[in-house]
Amino acid sequence: MAHDDDAATHQDEDAVHYEGPSGGWGSLKGIARIFGKEVDGPEAFDLLRRQNKPGGFMCVSCAWTKPAHPHIAEFCENGAKATLWEQTSRRATPEFFAEHTVTELKGWSDHDLEQTGRLTHPMRYDRASDTYVPVSWGEAFQAIGAELRALDPESAVFYASGRASLETSYCYALFARLYGHNNLPDSSNMCHETTSVGLKKVTGSPVGTCTLEDIDKCDAMFFFGQNTGSNSPRFLHPLQRAVKRGAKIITFNPVREKGLIEFANPQSPVEMVTSKSTQISSLYCQVRPGGDIAVIMGLCKYVLEREEKQWAETGTHLLDVDFIEQHTAHFEEFKAKVDATSWEQIEEESGISRSDLAVAADVYCEADKVIGIYGMGVTQQVHGSQTIGMLVNLLLMRGNIGREGAGISPVRGHSNVQGQRTVGISEKPDLVPYDRLKALFDFDPPPKQGVNTVEACEGILDGSIRAFIGLGGNFVRAIPEREKMEAAWSDMRLTVQIATRLNRSHLINGEVAYLLPCCGRSEEQQAVTMEDSLSMIHGSVGNKEPASEHLLPELAIVAGIAKATLPPNPNVKWDEWVADYAKVRDLIEATYPDKFKDFNQRLFTPGGFYKGNKARERIWETESGKAEFTAPDTLSAMGVPDEPGRFRLITMRSNDQFNTTIYGYSDRLRGIDGTRDVLLMSPEEIEAAGLQEGQTVSLVSDAGDGVHRQVDGLAVTPFDLPRGTLGAYYPEMNPLIPLWYHDKLSKTPAAKGVPVRIVAQAE
Numbered sequence: 001m002a003h004d005d006d007a008a009t010h011q012d013e014d015a016v017h018y019e020g021p022s023g024g025w026g027s028l029k030g031i032a033r034i035f036g037k038e039v040d041g042p043e044a045f046d047l048l049r050r051q052n053k054p055g056g057f058m059c060v061s062c063a064w065t066k067p068a069h070p071h072i073a074e075f076c077e078n079g080a081k082a083t084l085w086e087q088t089s090r091r092a093t094p095e096f097f098a099e100h101t102v103t104e105l106k107g108w109s110d111h112d113l114e115q116t117g118r119l120t121h122p123m124r125y126d127r128a129s130d131t132y133v134p135v136s137w138g139e140a141f142q143a144i145g146a147e148l149r150a151l152d153p154e155s156a157v158f159y160a161s162g163r164a165s166l167e168t169s170y171c172y173a174l175f176a177r178l179y180g181h182n183n184l185p186d187s188s189n190m191c192h193e194t195t196s197v198g199l200k201k202v203t204g205s206p207v208g209t210c211t212l213e214d215i216d217k218c219d220a221m222f223f224f225g226q227n228t229g230s231n232s233p234r235f236l237h238p239l240q241r242a243v244k245r246g247a248k249i250i251t252f253n254p255v256r257e258k259g260l261i262e263f264a265n266p267q268s269p270v271e272m273v274t275s276k277s278t279q280i281s282s283l284y285c286q287v288r289p290g291g292d293i294a295v296i297m298g299l300c301k302y303v304l305e306r307e308e309k310q311w312a313e314t315g316t317h318l319l320d321v322d323f324i325e326q327h328t329a330h331f332e333e334f335k336a337k338v339d340a341t342s343w344e345q346i347e348e349e350s351g352i353s354r355s356d357l358a359v360a361a362d363v364y365c366e367a368d369k370v371i372g373i374y375g376m377g378v379t380q381q382v383h384g385s386q387t388i389g390m391l392v393n394l395l396l397m398r399g400n401i402g403r404e405g406a407g408i409s410p411v412r413g414h415s416n417v418q419g420q421r422t423v424g425i426s427e428k429p430d431l432v433p434y435d436r437l438k439a440l441f442d443f444d445p446p447p448k449q450g451v452n453t454v455e456a457c458e459g460i461l462d463g464s465i466r467a468f469i470g471l472g473g474n475f476v477r478a479i480p481e482r483e484k485m486e487a488a489w490s491d492m493r494l495t496v497q498i499a500t501r502l503n504r505s506h507l508i509n510g511e512v513a514y515l516l517p518c519c520g521r522s523e524e525q526q527a528v529t530m531e532d533s534l535s536m537i538h539g540s541v542g543n544k545e546p547a548s549e550h551l552l553p554e555l556a557i558v559a560g561i562a563k564a565t566l567p568p569n570p571n572v573k574w575d576e577w578v579a580d581y582a583k584v585r586d587l588i589e590a591t592y593p594d595k596f597k598d599f600n601q602r603l604f605t606p607g608g609f610y611k612g613n614k615a616r617e618r619i620w621e622t623e624s625g626k627a628e629f630t631a632p633d634t635l636s637a638m639g640v641p642d643e644p645g646r647f648r649l650i651t652m653r654s655n656d657q658f659n660t661t662i663y664g665y666s667d668r669l670r671g672i673d674g675t676r677d678v679l680l681m682s683p684e685e686i687e688a689a690g691l692q693e694g695q696t697v698s699l700v701s702d703a704g705d706g707v708h709r710q711v712d713g714l715a716v717t718p719f720d721l722p723r724g725t726l727g728a729y730y731p732e733m734n735p736l737i738p739l740w741y742h743d744k745l746s747k748t749p750a751a752k753g754v755p756v757r758i759v760a761q762a763e
C-alpha cells in the first residue's frame, strides 16, 4: 500500500555485520564504500582534509560543533559520506529526465532517486509529456515571479531545510517579508521546535546553554534520546575524553545504541590497532518510549528525598537553595507534584526500576557540574515540551544552568538549522527585529504570524496554501500523514524546489512546477557561514568546481526569484549581495548587532565565535524573569493511552542515511543489513503476538481517530526493545503518523511514540 520502496533487499559485497564498537574500523569501511560508489578521483579527499578546520570547509552533515583545535581528520564516517555524496560523479541530466516520466520515477525508492546523482539544469515540469524539460534560468525566474505576483502572498509557503548558509537564509527570510508573509516553516519545526518553544518558555533561551569547554569540564552528563554514534559522531570524541577523565555518562534510551555504549576512536592508531574501546555510559536504561517525564520525575523525587535526609542529618543542603531562591520561580508547585507522584507510577510509566533510578540520581547528587543532553527521543513526543521542562527542573535543583561545566544541550540536526532561525527564518514575527528590518529596507514587514510545518500541511490540505518553495530538503517525505499530503500536494498552483539531488518531493508537483539545481556548500566560490549546535559561528570555504556549469549558488537563486517577484526597492540590492556575500554579512550584523558584532572580521575565528546566550549568564528572558520550574500534567509523553495490542512505534534513523537521503542499506551499528523493510520487536513480544522471525507483517495506525493508515511488507526482526515498543525506519513509516499527532506546545510531529497495531499478512 503506502510502502513504495522496492521490496528487494540490497546487499553490498563489503558491508559488514557489525559487532565492534562505534567508530573503529567499521566507520572507515563505511567511508570507503561510499567513496568507491560515488566519486571518481581522490580529489574529493582534499575537501575531507580541510573539513571542519578553522578556515576550511564546514561539514554539510550534522550541526555538531567544530573545535578550535581539530583532529588531523576532523570528520566522521557520516560527515565524509555527506561530503562525498555531494561530490558524486553521477549526474541527473536533461537526457535522464527525457527518458523517465515523473510517474515512472515515483515508483523508485528514495535511495535510487538520489543515486541518479547531481541535478545539472534548471527544469520545468511539462504536464503534457509528464517529464521535466530544461529551461533557462531567466525563463524560470520570470515564470515563478509572475506566479507569485498573481497570488495572495499569504497563500505561499517558503520552506527551508537547514543546510543553506546564514547569508542565503537571511536573504530568503527577507524575501518572504518583502513579498508579504511570515510563512517560513523549516525542518526545525519537525525536529527541535520543541526546544525553541519549550526550552525558551522555562529558561528564556531557545537554544542550548553549553559550550565545548563546559562539556570538557562537567562531572556528569545525562543523555535522553540522542543517538550520538550515528547522528553526531564527532561528539564521541569529547564524550570519550570526558569518560577518560572520570566524568559519568548516564543514558536513557529504549534502544541500546552502540555509540553510547562503547567507542573506538578511528583517529587513534593505538585504539585501532589494539581494538581498545572506551566504555561510554556508566548506566544505560532502556526507558519506554515517552517514559522520560517519569524517569526524570523519579530522579527528582530521589534528589528531594536525599535533600530532606541531608538537611535532617547535617543541617546542610544538597539543593542549591540560594540559586533556587534568587533565580527560579514555581519551585513549590514542582515539589508538590513530585511529592504527589508515587514510585509505582514512576516505575510503570518509565519501565525503569526504582533502584536503577536511585543509582542515576546518586550520580546527579554527587556531581558538581551536570549537563543534560537530548535529541529526537525527547522532542518528537506529544508531551516533549514537558519532558524538556522536567530536564530543566532536574538541572535547576542544583543550580546546573548558567555556570561553568553545567547546562542544557539539545543536539541539533542539520548543519545550519540553528543558524537559519537566528537570522530570521521563523514563522513568528516577534522573534525578528522588525524595527531594524524596517529601518534598513524601508518597508512594513507583515505583522501576521506565519505557518509552521504542521500548519503549512493543514493549509495545503484545506486549499488555503497555493504555492510552496523549498530551499533544500524533502518536505513531502519528511512530514507526517504522507498519503493525504501527497494527494493534496498537486492541487497547489506552484511548486518550486531548490535542490542538489533528486528526491521524492520533486515528483509531487503543483500545476506549475520547477526544479532548480544549486551548488552545494563545497561549490560555493565565496566564503559562507553557519552556526553549530553550540552556537558557534563559522566561515566555510568550498571552492570546488560546481557539478555542472548550469548550477547557481543558492543565494543567486533566491535573489533571482525575488527580483522577478518584487517591485524595485533602492535599499534592496540583490545583485550586489549575490556578487559579494560580505555585504549580506554586514546586513546580518546591522540586524542582529549583539550576536554578530564585527561579523566579517571574526568569520574565521578558530572554533568559531560565540553568538552568546542570556540563560548562560543567568539572565532569564521568561515570563516571570526567572528560570521556571514546571509541574507536568502527565507522566507519559505519549499522546494516547495504552491499550491491548497497541504498540509505541519509534521511527528510527540508520547509520547509513541522512534524513531522507538513504546512502545504503547497512545499519552497521545495530547489526541490521541489506534491507530497511524491517519491524524491530523484542523476542518475547514476537512470541506473545504469535509471530515468527522473518514473517512479513503490516503496521496500521492506532491513534483512535478512525483514519486508516497502513504500511506493508515489514519483516519481523528480533531486537532488544522494552515492552510495548516497536522500531522501524524513518521516512518509510511516515504514512502512519497523523498530522495532528504532535508536541502540544510547538507542533513538532511526534515521530517517536506513534501508536500502531501489527497486522499479520496471509502467507
Ligand SMILES: Nc1nc2c(c(=O)[nH]1)N[C@H]1C(S)=C(S)[C@@H](COP(=O)(O)OP(=O)(O)OC[C@H]3O[C@@H](n4cnc5c(=O)[nH]c(N)nc54)[C@H](O)[C@@H]3O)O[C@H]1N2
Residues within 6 Å of the ligand: 061, 062, 063, 078, 191, 223, 224, 225, 226, 227, 228, 230, 231, 232, 252, 253, 254, 255, 257, 287, 288, 289, 290, 291, 292, 374, 375, 376, 377, 378, 381, 411, 412, 413, 414, 650, 651, 652, 653, 654, 655, 656, 657, 658, 659, 660, 752, 753
Ligand atoms: N548520520 C546521520 N546523522 C544525522 C541525521 C541522519 O539522519 N543521519 N539527521 C540529522 C538531524 S536533522 C537530526 S535532527 C539529528 C537527529 O539525531 P537524534 O536526536 O539522535 O535523532 P534520532 O536518531 O531520530 O533519535 C534519537 C534517539 O532517540 C531514541 N528514542 C526514541 N524514543 C525515545 C524516548 O521516548 N525516550 C528516549 N529517551 N529516547 C528515545 C532512539 O532510540 C534514538 O536513539 O541528527 C542529525 N544527524
Ligand SMILES: Nc1nc2c(c(=O)[nH]1)N[C@H]1C(S)=C(S)[C@@H](COP(=O)(O)OP(=O)(O)OC[C@H]3O[C@@H](n4cnc5c(=O)[nH]c(N)nc54)[C@H](O)[C@@H]3O)O[C@H]1N2
Residues within 6 Å of the ligand: 114, 161, 162, 163, 164, 187, 188, 190, 191, 192, 376, 380, 413, 414, 471, 472, 473, 474, 475, 478, 479, 498, 499, 500, 501, 502, 503, 518, 519, 520, 521, 554, 651, 652, 658, 659, 660, 661, 730, 731, 733, 734, 737, 751
Ligand atoms: N518519522 C519521522 N519523520 C521525521 C523525522 C523522524 O525522526 N521521524 N525527523 C524529522 C527531522 S529531525 C528533520 S530535520 C526532517 C528532515 O527534513 P528535510 O530537511 O526536508 O529533509 P532532508 O532529507 O534532510 O533533505 C534532503 C534533500 O536536501 C537536498 N539538499 C542536500 N544538500 C543541499 C544543499 O546544499 N542545498 C539544497 N538546496 N538542497 C540540498 C537534496 O536534494 C536532498 O534530497 O525530517 C523530519 N521527519
Ligand SMILES: [Mo]
Residues within 6 Å of the ligand: 187, 190, 191, 192, 412, 413, 414
Ligand atoms: Mo532534524
